[in-house]
Amino acid sequence: MTERARALLVLADGEVFEGEAAGALGALGLATGELVFNTALSGYQEVVTDPSYAGQVIAFTYPHLGNYGTNATDDESRRPFCCGVVARDLVDVPSNWRSTEGFEAFLTRHRVPAITGVDTRRLTRHLRDEGAMGCAMGTGEEAAVRAAAATAPTTTGRDLVSAVTIDRPVTRGEGPRRLVAYDFGVKETMLRQLAQLGTVTVVPAGTSAADVLAYEPHGVLLSNGPGDPVALDGPIGAVGDLLGKVPVFGICLGHQLLALALGGRTFKLAFGHHGINHPVQHLASGRVEVTSQNHNYAVVEGSVPDAVVTHRNLNDGVVEGIRCTRANAFSVQFHPEAGPGPHDARTLFVDFLALLDAGAAAGTR
Amino acid sequence: MPRRVDLESILVIGSGPIVIGQACEFDYSGTQACRVLGEDGFRVILANSNPATIMTDPGVADRTYVEPLDVEVLTAIIERERPDALLPTLGGQTALNLTMALADSGVLADYGVEVIGARPEAIRTAEDRERFKEAMTEIGLEVPPSGFAHSLDEAIATAERIGYPVIVRPSFILGGSGSGIAADPETFAALAADGLDASPTAEILVERSIAGWKEFELEVMRDGADNCVVVCSIENLDPMGVHTGDSITVAPAQTLTDVEYQAMRDDAFACLRRVGVETGGSNVQFAVDPATGRRLIIEMNPRVSRSSALASKATGFPIAKIAARLAVGYLLPEIANDITRATPASFEPTIDYVVTKVPRWAFEKLAGASDALGTRMQSVGEVMAIGRTFCESVQKALRSLEQGRFGLNADPAGQAYDALSDTELLDRVAVATPERLFAVEAALRRGVSIERVHAASSIDPWFLGQLARISAARLDLDQHRGRFADGAAALGAVDRPRWRTLKRLGFSDAQVGHLLSVPEGSVRRARLEAGVVPTFKTVDTCAAEFEAYTPYHYATYEDEEEVRPSERERVIILGSGPNRIGQGIEFDYCCVHASMALRQAGYETVMVNCNPETVSTDYDTSDRLYFEPLTTEDVANVIDAERRASRGAGRLRGVIVSLGGQTPLKLAGALDPQLVLGTSPASIDLAEDRQRWNELCTRLGIAQPPGAMATTAAGALAAAAEIGYPVLLRPSYVLGGRAMEIVYDDPGVRRVMDGLAAGLAREGGVTAERPVLVDRFLEDAIEVDVDALRDRDGEVLIAGVMEHVEEAGVHSGDSACALPPQTLGAAVLDLLDVHTRALAAALEVCGLLNVQYAVKDGAVFVLEANPRASRTVPFVAKATGVPVAAIAARLMVGETLAELRRAGILRPPTRSRHVSVKEAVLPFDRFPGVDTLLGPEMRSTGEVMGVDVTFGLAFAKSQMAAGTRLPRTGTVFLSLADRDKRNGLDVARQLAASGFRLAATEGTAEWLRAAGIDVAVLVSKVGAEGPGAHAVELISSGRVQLVVNTPRGRGPRADGQHIRMAALAHHVPCLTTLAAARAAAAGIADWSVHPLEVRSLQELHAAGGDR
Ligand SMILES: Nc1ncnc2c1ncn2[C@@H]1O[C@H](COP(=O)(O)OP(=O)(O)O)[C@@H](O)[C@H]1O
Ligand SMILES: Nc1ncnc2c1ncn2[C@@H]1O[C@H](COP(=O)(O)OP(=O)(O)O)[C@@H](O)[C@H]1O
Ligand SMILES: [Mg+2]
């Protein structure tokens, strides 16, 4: 068994949890971030490498973490951007035919601090009641960790996209259809799904509408990404300029940006949706899809002029999808690409295809 | 789509008796289904032959038919009740098969009954292995290649086509004989030859063996709008090759990446859609190649199952309840999740703990059976445990088994492995048996690498890595101990972090005590002093994302406890643990009734149990549910938690220990006597303590068979000489006639005493506190069971008197019995009544009392008294209409019979003049090496009930319900022991009068002929070159419809075993006692003059009983 140093996790409101230092925490001594919990039973590698978690510390509710190790193909981006990991039990002996590295070694290699041995259920109940908040984890004196927790940054009002987006365009996939994907922190699985539709140019978050249109795309994808959408004036403006000129499909942060660009509003949920078991109803058909979700912000019901709500979360009624026919745009709050999570909603990429082809036929490129 | 309005009445078919592979999980699912359908306004008609179920309580369905599950009977029920629909998916394989037969015979079409839940076509696609494989291949899912063969040549050709290694699947082979795995043609030829030989139809299924692959199950639901969800994923610790029912299984799946898991999920849904399960729950099984991740689909069950019950308990998602709703039109998003109230059923549960299921086997009761596990299920029950880690849950599960184990080794029984060499140990690791996991831990502890253990066992390294943590912690504690002068000092020096580590890995106080050589009580004290107490967490379907309203708890060692405070009076009911032979569903029935009755009386009820199959562990049954092992430590933790939870006027009123069989009784001694409700632990002890019990009987003037006690072979021989042969030998303090034998001479006594000393070593051995009882065996006596109730004021109510069909010497749990008694005279009945009242008073019973008597030549002897619920309680309740268990529970909290009468809860028994017969169901078809002869060691797994206007008819129905349809014409083969020959004449005459031809072995034939009875076929003993037909050949050729074979003497290896084996193998009904033959002859005779009639319990109970 790995010998570990004692460590503490302290929340901004002063709540203290005992645990042991893991990953890079021993080396770093102290780490901070906004604490959220994720309820997925599988997919930790995808979760920690999902750029949407930039600025956040992720507590996993399933106690064993690292069961099947990590492998070369399941990363969702070039590296983890999250600020830390909280676990009940980090696993020493992983097992899976694709595993090439243990999860803790992976975290250490990527300098992700972690704390294990924590009563993550108590933590989850606390966050559920009090909302996501800043936290600090550290191996030092309790007072020091407390102080760090009290001033730990949250994601509210922060642009975290600039830190995760690529610096120059890259191309993925092939085929006659031309697509542009904004990288606000795009996930690999999303790009893989998109690349099945055609040639995808992935562009940095700061790319202007004019530069995007210069690619003569048949459609534009607004990707997922971290942080508070209202802090992203640049992208909101760019999306506004694209609307009506090219079909647009937004996912997660992309969904929020579409809503904002259409004149809607967003708000911060108490503790967000982070899991792969969220029931979402497609209102037109009544069908329920079990979806993968990862967001703290959501679109305010009824705030988006000209758009209809297409999907809703059956757990808490949150708006999960909108469509603006006038602008040839639609978006969903959840992750139809999955990775991790169920594939139920992957048909949305087919819907996007239909929209592009309809757009192409109608001459809007 | 809301509830269908075109349906008014629904027929639900239960699963019948508890047998291996179909246990009380179907009572759990059926009860849920009947209730929700009833709540939705449907008229529910239920058919189930098993009286020990909650679902057959008259209040659960509108019409309850405790009748044989047989096409003819069901047809009669349908004709009478005219249901609009039939729901077949809640009664296991039995209900599916019966539904198919009803569909095929045209009955459903004739009466316009719609099958809901799963259409016949879907059932056929799922159940027929060939069709299923075709269907899966068609949608691009991979299956193991296979083929049927009818000759050796064909078998070898098939194996060549499939490619080695191959497995011979036992589906059509009795008990799995001649099944196995072959890696090369030579081994295969031998195996196939055996298999073809063993198969009655000379057919074997040859399949590519993927033994050693990882095995997974997904529990899936689908609604009428094609919404699909996975409720739970389960990973088997024992890889492919060991039946899932015999595997240790874990939820959720542990070693699949999300990519692999989601692909499996997609496959499961595709499978459901292709098979055509329109609504409801299904179970889909997969195998995954550990080296490449390649995934094959093994099978799917289009119904609720043992695994779905486990999944429901593991996640809090009530699959059966929801399946029933879906079947009548609701959609998943329209159904609310009871636990969170906020969320709909169309989500996928997520959990924040690990669930481990461990099966329980009964090999010790089945002399001649091998304990190697294979592709055919052999376990009789299971336990489930919940912990925050796998280590914690597996150790909790192992101590839940109640087989004397404290956890994963670190106990007296675990020492056996330390004496083995590495090679011997690895040999035990290599073969799946009930003991394997213990050998694995012992191997890891002595440093055998995970790789080697994996290579030997194919158990996934993840599990081995976890088990190795348990070993490491133990070694660490050993080292700690080495630093101190003695265990007590070492115990005092265990600090909080070390306690937390140990407890979080699931170590019990008993294990720590064993390792430090200190009593368990000291460990508990030291731990509490160190401030290390368990916290109770909640099973909530959502990993705490939403608030849970259902107090379904498990203990673990964390920071925060979630038990809600209560201002009410609470009663804890201790359940009966895993099903086993001798202690099954009957006791769960009693616990559930107690819970319902006390809730009705205004108490808050708290259930503690660890059996996932049961109704008692449904979170709906009690106000609070603790899914915990039934050990001193775990129960004490629950009591502490409930005491901590008391607020205001709330208090813990007490603990009920006398309804869950031996399990809670054994714990009574460790409880605060003030807390034990009902009969005091002192009285319970009095009835169990041979010496004091004898004194009591003498004082009351109640005769007993002469007896004595012995702790050595010499003592036993002396006792036998004094008492006179034959004698009955048995250890004290065991249930179900365990290790009980009838012995006719001195060598017999020596053999049994040696066997007991060895066999019971695990359970503490034969000691002065646990002596062997030596009793005179009463031959040809009639056995009688009496169930009675007594209140605190001393009023006694005789609830039921049951006359056994088989004579004393056949365990009461294995013999048929009739209520009311059929042959006992008024004088005997009077004596039974007087004795029972005297015993109840002397034992100061408060609640239930069961007394067993033997009546010989008009004299009444008492065999034993149990001041607790007995196996017959549910049968008595069903036969008389008196809710015996419910009344007992209310007596235990201080109410009186008079008060209950006034409250209308206790009503006079029904005055209907029907006869009820209970018959036992035995598991011999799974264990081909085991003799089917009945004896004092109980071996039945379940029971059925037959009700009709005469004893003969009721008996015939009970046989039909138990799976042995008595013939109405044909040939009866008689082979009787000398002592039965005289009395056998009447039976033979009656059978001949009913039109049967008789066949008999020489001696029997001589008697019959001498008495002027015609014997058409003379049968010679096997081997003997006699003139007549060969016995085995006669049976296997199908020329005999009924066998009556009563052997000389009793006990194992009695003569005639080959006859009984042949009957078993060819499904020919075989009666092994003259008493049963007499009853059968009466039944056959009555049947020929009466048409088949069915009656509901509601009608039977209403007859005259009400007013
Ligand atoms: N081809 C095979 N090779 C090895 N083991 C197998 C194979 N097929 C099934 N098994 C094992 O046999 C068990 C029972 O098979 P299954 O098809 O599930 O039948 P059942 O209807 O009895 O559940 C499985 O749980 C699995 O462990
Ligand atoms: N003295 C006896 N003579 C004949 N049969 C006996 C005698 N004692 C016990 N038996 C038989 O053995 C069976 C089991 O004995 P019992 O004392 O009831 O043990 P258990 O506690 O297992 O129920 C009884 O049901 C009865 O058939
Ligand atoms: Mg199976």
Ligand SMILES: [Mg+2]
């Ligand atoms: Mg008995």
